[in-house]
Amino acid sequence: MNERKRVLLSWSSGKDSAWALHVLRQDPTAMVAALLTTINESAGRVAMHAVRESLVERQAVEAGLPIWRVPIPSPCPNDVYEARMREAIERARAEGFTHVAFGDLFLDDVRRYREERLAGTGLDPLFPVWGIPTDELARDMVGGGLEAVLTCVDPRQLDQGFAGRRFDRALLSDLPANVDPCGERGEFHTFCHAGPMFARPIDIEIGATIVRDGFVFTDLVEQA
Numbered sequence: 001m002n003e004r005k006r007v008l009l010s011w012s013s014g015k016d017s018a019w020a021l022h023v024l025r026q027d028p029t030a031m032v033a034a035l036l037t038t039i040n041e042s043a044g045r046v047a048m049h050a051v052r053e054s055l056v057e058r059q060a061v062e063a064g065l066p067i068w069r070v071p072i073p074s075p076c077p078n079d080v081y082e083a084r085m086r087e088a089i090e091r092a093r094a095e096g097f098t099h100v101a102f103g104d105l106f107l108d109d110v111r112r113y114r115e116e117r118l119a120g121t122g123l124d125p126l127f128p129v130w131g132i133p134t135d136e137l138a139r140d141m142v143g144g145g146l147e148a149v150l151t152c153v154d155p156r157q158l159d160q161g162f163a164g165r166r167f168d169r170a171l172l173s174d175l176p177a178n179v180d181p182c183g184e185r186g187e188f189h190t191f192c193h194a195g196p197m198f199a200r201p202i203d204i205e206i207g208a209t210i211v212r213d214g215f216v217f218t219d220l221v222e223q224a
Helices: 015-025 053-063 078-094 106-120 134-143 168-173
Strands: 005-009 032-042 068-074 099-101 124-126 147-153 186-196 204-212 217-221
Touching: 005 015, 015 032, 015 134, 015 186, 032 053, 032 078, 032 134, 053 068, 053 186, 053 217, 068 078, 078 106, 106 124, 134 168
Parallel strands: 005 032, 005 099, 032 068, 099 124
Antiparallel strands: 147 186, 147 217, 204 217
């Protein structure tokens, strides 16, 4: 019998990476052994999603997995990003990982970039939710008990009033036809706070919404 894949999962704090964890845990050939996330080192928040680092730590606790942080500056030049990710990949290889998994859905250029960066590293890429029609995937997530909040909205693609909304059936019904149901083109990003990938839900409060760098961000805090 072949050994199970030892998987490092790229973790954005959002619904797609959370659902990828759920899918991988149902695969008898794979074992997710750690989460990997990029952190804005000056703000202490997940890059792009702007989620507090403390909330990502809670996700890791509820997922029962260690989390590896990759600190990056903001803005982050691509050469700096790639150098720091190479360090993480080298660590993973040294610790016996065989694969890196991503929650990408259908953007070919993103997938190709990841495959090229991993080529020759000794680690193979996995895309456990790739190619699933996103309307179907979004319904499966909501029906499967995943709960998430929109933490970032690109107002050029989606009305800023969607920031801070729950990712639920009502939201899916309200999304304009030109917006991907999973926000795969960057229309929105989420924080996942409950679902089958976690031992317990994370109680959150929805805080202030601000506009910064052309995006609309909603702050989340953990309830005491």
